[in-house]
Amino acid sequence: MADTLLEVSNLSTGYGDVQVLWDVGFDITRGETVCLVGSNGAGKSTLLRCLSGLIPATAGGFRFEGREMAGRSPQDIVAAGIAHVPEGRRLFGPMSVHDNLLLGAYLRHDKDGVRRDLDRVLSLFPILAQRRNQAAGTLSGGEQQMCAIARGMMNNPKLLMIDELSLGLAPQVVEMLSETIRAISKDGLSVLLVEQDAITAFELATRGVVLDSGRVRLIDATAKLAENPAVQEAYMGLA
Numbered sequence: 001m002a003d004t005l006l007e008v009s010n011l012s013t014g015y016g017d018v019q020v021l022w023d024v025g026f027d028i029t030r031g032e033t034v035c036l037v038g039s040n041g042a043g044k045s046t047l048l049r050c051l052s053g054l055i056p057a058t059a060g061g062f063r064f065e066g067r068e069m070a071g072r073s074p075q076d077i078v079a080a081g082i083a084h085v086p087e088g089r090r091l092f093g094p095m096s097v098h099d100n101l102l103l104g105a106y107l108r109h110d111k112d113g114v115r116r117d118l119d120r121v122l123s124l125f126p127i128l129a130q131r132r133n134q135a136a137g138t139l140s141g142g143e144q145q146m147c148a149i150a151r152g153m154m155n156n157p158k159l160l161m162i163d164e165l166s167l168g169l170a171p172q173v174v175e176m177l178s179e180t181i182r183a184i185s186k187d188g189l190s191v192l193l194v195e196q197d198a199i200t201a202f203e204l205a206t207r208g209v210v211l212d213s214g215r216v217r218l219i220d221a222t223a224k225l226a227e228n229p230a231v232q233e234a235y236m237g238l239a
């Protein structure tokens with residue numbers, strides 16, 4: 001399909017002898033927000049690590065803008081336009097917000113583009129502009145998540161993968177971050193959103209992939225998933 005951005009096919013991976021993902025397949029259309037829901041240990045972070053080249057696929061692969069990317073280095077994958085906002089933010093605590101943001105652009109040589117994207121993320125997250133010279137480790141949890149997302153956007157990606165957007169954050173902070181994700185997506189960026197909180201995930205995404213013990217169990221419109229009794233019971237705290 002012409003507007004398919006990411007196409008994951010029969011992807012399997014794991015750590016050493018331990019297989020974690022079996023035969024995973026789904027796609028993301030250009031500009032679409034897709035969520036990945038599943039219990040703790042289902043393999044969500046492992047999938048993102050594989051898609052960003054941090055761990056190799058043991059079978060299957062994934063195409064990005066039609067090009068096979070499995071087996072490519074993390075640098076190649078970043079350069080192709082996939083950004084990964086890891087679980088737990090992983091900022092460099094002693095470094096300033098500004099320097100953390102510039103790290104997101106370390107592969108780029110287009111100074112004007114980097115400056116433009118820095119302005120863009122600082123206007124998306126005005127609080128980061130205020131805290132620009134502050135050590136990232138001294139930010140609140142919500143501000144650190146903003147900084148991690150902004151860092152991911154500093155590479156001007158086509159796909160932003162966010163691992164656990166809302167984990168450990170207060171509801172009003174999650175609401176603010178959700179607004180930003182909507183704004184980013186309106187700008188045409190595709191988002192793969194990993195969320196333990198299915199209710200937040202379903203509000204933000206148009207389609208969802210349900211991962212259970214390393215396998216895709218369901219792929220559907222989030223409106224449909226939200227009405228599915230099995231999904232409600234397992235992931236939405238409803239019975």
Ligand SMILES: Nc1ncnc2c1ncn2[C@@H]1O[C@H](COP(=O)(O)OP(=O)(O)O)[C@@H](O)[C@H]1O
Pocket residue numbers: 015018020038039040041042043044045046047
């Ligand atoms: N670095 C690792 N080495 C070995 N096993 C791991 C590693 N990271 C995760 N796992 C295992 O892979 C499985 C999936 O973990 P993970 O992808 O973190 O799940 P999720 O993000 O859905 O909570 C779990 O059984 C976990 O113990």
Ligand SMILES: [Mg+2]
Pocket residue numbers: 044045046087163
């Ligand atoms: Mg995880």
